[in-house]
Amino acid sequence: MKFTLFALSTALLGANAFQPSTFGVRPVMQLQSTATETKAFPKLPASVKPGVVTGKALEDLLNHAKDKGFAMPGVNIVGSNSINACMEAAKVYGGPIMVTFSKGGGAYIAGKAADNTDDAASIAGCIAGAKHVREVAKLYGVPVILHTDHCQKAWLPWIDGLLEASEEYYKLHGEPLFSSHMLDLSEEPLEENIAICKEYMEKFAKVDILLEFELGVTGGEEDGVDNSDVDSSRLYTQPEEVMYAYEQLSQVPNAMFTCAASFGNVHGVYAPGNVDLQPVILHNTQKYMQEKLGGEAKPMKFVFHGGSGSSVDDIQYAIEAGVIKMNIDTDTQWAYWDGIRKYEAEHHDYLQGQIGNPDGAEIPNKKYYDPRMALRSGEEAMRDRLIQSAKDLKCTDVL
Incomplete structure (x- = not known):
């Protein structure tokens, strides 16, 4: 038979x-049928699907962004409200989004009263936030990258804890919990910076995690990292430094990495004209590397930290040099607060007590002071600011 x-x-x-x-x-x-992947997005590589993007799909997405000339917003978040605002924005503007956890943001997600001995709360909060993203990301129908921000040398145990979570997740699901991690060892000598990055790259590569490393220093202050008084010469990375890092990290099998090179960018709030941004450094670096390596015109994928105060022309000129992501935090923080502030101003007379408002002394105000009302206003304002950022980054209608 x-x-x-x-x-x-x-x-x-x-x-x-x-x-x-x-x-x-x-x-x-x-x-x-297994070999031929069905495209989820007409304009993106077939490997990129709705939800959290990792491994080969992440590399395909970033290479595509570099080739097509757009960058995605990388947004610092502090809870489910700001996470959801990110994904809602991406759904509206029609492009990918990078949801970024900081060490302080992770601790806040865990709760200000949580024990943070040995970074326990920072680790637990980031893991909880990542799991939230994974549960809901596909519902928004967009590619989402789970990333962590600045980790200086003293904070490496935080990344160790997150890496352990990704290794466990990889055993169960064949992909890491987080898409990528940033190591900011720019305060260390170049050789030490890259040596440590290489050690972590070897660990990351085993579970398909991308490494973002920093060369030079991003000025200003953000979330516990204060470079306000740094020597201005350190704000500008040299092509030879990028080439050295590229050569060292490329020695790791399955290595995926991006470079946060400094070209005058700073964290914080600055009036237009007060930031001496020099994206030509990125162009010169790509040219230098191509001459050394041969082959593709833009061998390095760059990321842009500290975009506050930068002109749209400078931002887009940086994208032309291979920038595939720009960090956004200061502006979205203000947008979120501004949405809440406007809500309070509009409904002020209905927010002064549980009962009694201009419509009557015995009319309840619960529908106005319900926390979801004010928080939703913050989400909407943050969403709208990110939609504008996506336009500046040429990241609209790219799916």
Whole structure:
């Protein structure tokens, strides 16, 4: 009977319908359908699907952004409200989004009263936030990158804890919990910076995590990292430094990395004209590397930290040099607060007590002081600011 079924299948499907494999006989048609991926987004590589993007799909997405000339917003978040605002914005503007956790943001998500001995709260909060993203990201129908921000040398135990979580997640699901991590060792000598990055790159590569490393220093202050008084010469990375890092990290099998090179960018709030941004440094670096390596015109994928106070022209000129992501925090923080502030101003007279408002002394105000009302206003304002950022980054309608 088995022979008859096999013979019938062969007659109907052809002599090559079945081939031996490690696991026994497998239909060729199944092999072919597995090899041919269905595109979820007409304008993106077939490997990129809705939800959290990791590994090869992440690398495909970033290479595509570099080739097509757009960058995605990388947004610092502090809870589910700001996470959801990010994904809602991406759904509206029609492009990918990078949701970024900081060490302080993770501690806040865990709760200000949580024990943060040995970074326990920072680690737990980031893991909880990442799991929230993974539960809801597909509902927004956009690619989402789970990233962590600045980790200086003293904070490496925080990343160790997150890496352990990704390793456990990888065992269960075949992909890491987080898409990528940033190591900011720019305060250390170049050789030490890259040596430590290389050690972590070897660990990351085993579970398909991308490394973002920093060369030079991003000025200003953000979330516990204060470079306000740094020597201005350190705000500008040299091409030779980028080339050295590229060569060292490329020695790691399966390595994926991006470079946060400094070209005058700063964290914080600055009036237009007060930031001496020099994106030409990135162009010169790409040219230098191409001459050394041969091959593609823009061998390095750059990321842009500290975009506050930068002109749209400078931002887009940096994108032309291979910037595929720009960090956004200061402006979205203000937008979120501004949304809440406007809500309070509009409904002020209905927010002064549980009962009693201009419509009557005994009318309840619950629908106005429900926390979801004010928080939703913050989400909407943050969403709208990110939509504007996506336009500046040429990241709209790219799916």
